[in-house]
Amino acid sequence: MTDQPVRFSSNIDALEPSATLAFAARARELRAAGHSIIDLSAGEPAFPTPAFAAKAGIHAIEEGWTKYPPTPGVPELRSAVAAYLQQTCGHASGDPSRVLVSAGVKQALFNCLFCLFEAGDEVLVPSPGWPTYVTAVRLTGAAPVVFPTTWEDGFQITVAALEELRGSRTRGLIINSPSNPTGAVYPFALIEELTEWCGRHGIWLLSDEIYRRLYYEGPSAPSVYDVAERPEHVVLLDGVSKAFAMTGWRIGFAEGPAELIGAAADLQSQTTSGAASPSQYAAAAAFGRREEREAAIGEFVRLLERNRVLGVEKLDRLPGLEVRKPEGGIYLFAKIAGKRSSAQMAEELLEAGVACVPGEPFGSPGYLRFNFAVAQSVLEEGLDRVARYLEG
Secondary structure (H helix, E strand, O other), rough: OOOOOOOOOHOOOOOOOHHHHHHHHHHHHHHOOOOEEOOOOOOOOOOOOOHHHHHHHHHHHHOOOOOOOOOOOHHHHHHHHHHHHHHOOOOOOOOOEEEEEEEEHHHHHHHHHHHHHOEEEEEEEEEEOOOOHHHHHHHHOOOEEEOOOOOOOOOOOOOOHHHHHOOOOOEEEEEEEOOOOOOOOOHHHHHHHHHHHHHHHEEEEEEEEEOOOEEEEOOOOHHHHHHHOOOOEEOOOOOEOOOOOHHOOOOOOEEOOOOHHHHHHHHOOOOOOOOOOOHHHHHHHHHHHHHHHHHHHHHHHHHHHHHHHHHHHHHOOOOOOOOOOOOOEEEEEEEOOOOHHHHHHHHHHHOEEEEEEOOOOHHOOOEEEEOOOHHHHHHHHHHHHHHHHHOO
């Protein structure tokens, strides 16, 4: 009997592994092999889960709340999310039936994209941007239309640029503010323009706001749910991974029209069935205990602010790199002078003992992304290694 090559379906022809996770995995492997590696690559806050949320998850296990949850999420979490959005956005509905809880924001995003788009549709995606947006759109059969934003314009998009791209097949627009990887924040006036433009042309607007509370100019970055007069075809995506440092709990959500949320829940019922029950109760505490929640986020942002200032000061002094202070998020996005390859530079930095992510996966060769949501001593040592590499 001869072995036949494995035949895969065309569904995954365009599938690529996560480049950001791949760099983090390589950093772990090198560390496990005995190398000294400072990991500034993964988009993961290196801080513990807030104690009150962790205790709620433990309590759920001790009480036996470990059975299959309702597919859209346990009522306690859906209600907590709806209330949280009302408390932190200007014009959220407060309706739990508009909330779908998923195993991370990636799943919530995919569920919505898969329900909304198909072959023949086009979805606008700004670049630089999180690579999952492009991959997830392709998995639906739709075509991502990636368009550039620039360093010179602060990585902002414009309605005029979108209008030039809009065609008869344009069905969606994905935005992310504060941005991964750039840290750029869309001002409220722009978000208002975007919602109006999408509504006028029947285009779905999906807004990934996972970094919204990690904002350095106020309590929250502007949200699509701050817009009073907005169309129905708007979806907000968020979760506990970043602002609560709860990446491993795997809780994200989508909030949008009840009809879409129902269809996405039906899809989820045939895939994962939903997120783990104890994680949902931990997230319900994170979102629902307002005083403890705001104290935890406030302390986290204060730690990040110190690192943001430190990181910008250190990188700004280095030859060959240019950096701006990010308005939100957890990343320093450094521009490389000249024509040096950012992919090669990231490889050489890994050999020098510091892991970062090159700009290529984000659609922005010529840049490096550093995660500054780490202990201050770790950030200092990591950027000192970058300095020694550049000056050596």
